Amino acid sequence: MVKPVSFKNKSIDIAGHLHLPDDFREDRTYPALVGIHPAGGVKEQTIGHYAARLAAHGYVTVVFDASYQGESGGEPRLLEDPTARVEDARSAADFLTTLPFVDTERMGVFGICAGGGYALAVAQTERRFKAVATVSAAPMGEGSRAFLGHSVPPAEHIKTLEMVAQQRTVEARGGEPLYAPFVPETAEEIDENTPDLLREGYDYYRTPRGQHPNSKGRFLLTSMDRMYAFSAFDQIPQLLTQPMLLIAGSKADTKVFSDQAHELSNGPKELFVVDGATHIAMYDVPEYVDQAVTKMVDFFKVL
Numbered sequence: 001m002v003k004p005v006s007f008k009n010k011s012i013d014i015a016g017h018l019h020l021p022d023d024f025r026e027d028r029t030y031p032a033l034v035g036i037h038p039a040g041g042v043k044e045q046t047i048g049h050y051a052a053r054l055a056a057h058g059y060v061t062v063v064f065d066a067s068y069q070g071e072s073g074g075e076p077r078l079l080e081d082p083t084a085r086v087e088d089a090r091s092a093a094d095f096l097t098t099l100p101f102v103d104t105e106r107m108g109v110f111g112i113c114a115g116g117g118y119a120l121a122v123a124q125t126e127r128r129f130k131a132v133a134t135v136s137a138a139p140m141g142e143g144s145r146a147f148l149g150h151s152v153p154p155a156e157h158i159k160t161l162e163m164v165a166q167q168r169t170v171e172a173r174g175g176e177p178l179y180a181p182f183v184p185e186t187a188e189e190i191d192e193n194t195p196d197l198l199r200e201g202y203d204y205y206r207t208p209r210g211q212h213p214n215s216k217g218r219f220l221l222t223s224m225d226r227m228y229a230f231s232a233f234d235q236i237p238q239l240l241t242q243p244m245l246l247i248a249g250s251k252a253d254t255k256v257f258s259d260q261a262h263e264l265s266n267g268p269k270e271l272f273v274v275d276g277a278t279h280i281a282m283y284d285v286p287e288y289v290d291q292a293v294t295k296m297v298d299f300f301k302v303l
Contacts, residue, residue: 002052005062007095009088015071016064016092017043019055024101031106031303032099034092034129035063036115038283039080039140040182040217042070045210046112046283050135053293054110059300060102062092070214078179078216080223082118082140082230089122093129106130106303110296112283113138113254116246117232120261124239131302133245135292136282137261138197138254139232144224148195149256157228164224171222179218197253200280210284236264243268245299247292249277270299 001020006013021030033054037047043063051061067084068074074084089109096102108131111119117139123132146152167178183201184190190199204210205217244265248258250273262271272295277288 001055005095007064007091009067009084009091012067012084013073014064014067014088014091015043016062016095017048017051019048019051019061019063021055021058021060024060026101029101029103030058030060031108031300032060032062032096032102032104033107033300034089034096034109035061036085036089036109036111036118037063037066038113038115038138040205040215040219041113041115042212042214044212045215046204047115049284049289050110050112050293050296053289054296054300057293057297060096060099062096064088064092065214069216076177076220078218078220080140080219081226082121082232083226085114085118085140086122089118090126093126097128104128108132108300108303110134112136113279114140114143117142117257120236120240120244121230121232123242123244124235129242131243131245131300132240133247133296133299134258134261135247136249136252136254136279137246137258138279139257139261140227141230142233142257142260143254144227148197148253149260160224161228164222168222178221180221180224182217182219185217195253196251197279200278204280204283233261233264236261237266240265241267243299243302245270245272245296247272247274247282247295249274249279249282249288251277252279252282254279 003018065072068079109129110133116134116137246258248255
């Protein structure tokens with residue numbers, strides 16, 4: 001059962017879906033989860049698929065479009081603001097606490113791709129989340145500063161930031177915004193040197209496999225300064241003491257980030273590797289999603 005819901009992140013209206021267990025009764029209380037979608041994604045895609053599966057196992061689960069994206073409000077459109085994304089998840093927790101059938105002492109958070117990074121980030125300081133799980137985690141700050149774990153020279157970052165600064169001036173003077181794609185926009189952009197993440201990202205987001213009209217797969221170029229300044233990992237050793245589950249495919253080019261988060265954690269932790277899966281395969285390929293959901297259901301029994 002899925003219900004459209006809405007809540008506020010400060011002045012921004014957030015559009016969400018509340019996934020309820022099949023045998024849902026309002027006179028009972030349930031453990032609850034907040035799900036955070038990938039960069040460029042929306043609630044109807046992979047995060048919604050996982051939410052439906054988790055709800056079938058008894059978890060009230062809310063997923064939502066990020067601020068500035070999808071059906072949610074906020075201007076400018078398609079801004080990828082990591083700080084706002086973390087606050088979105090806090091606001092979703094606020095929303096859950098208003099529901100009489102949610103056990104507010106049994107709430108967790110999970111995310112996919114960039115949403116996994118944001119889940120780790122919010123869990124460090126949001127103690128209402130008693131456990132955190134990620135699938136194909138790709139933290140936006142760490143990922144932008146070190147593409148797929150490979151270091152990028154500071155001079156290249158500075159070059160990008162100079163371009164962002166110039167574009168902010170253009171837009172402040174009334175000029176047109178510039179957008180950058182999260183994944184290739186046409187098949188012609190893909191060749192033998194294209195990383196699996198981007199090749200498969202095209203197949204998921206730009207074809208009937210996973211595309212959705214509200215998922216634009218682009219972000220404002222002027223988001224880049226916010227991404228560079230953000231870290232999902234900085235306080236993991238000190239503050240992330242809740243149980244943490246990291247799920248990654250053995251063939252995922254982003255597995256490096258799950259490895260890093262696992263190494264940083266001093267709390268209860270598990271790295272679950274799905275043999276044969278790539279980053280995007282964890283979004284919707286049944287044999288891999290089944291393993292991830294089974295693991296997450298067992299993990300969230302800690303709630």
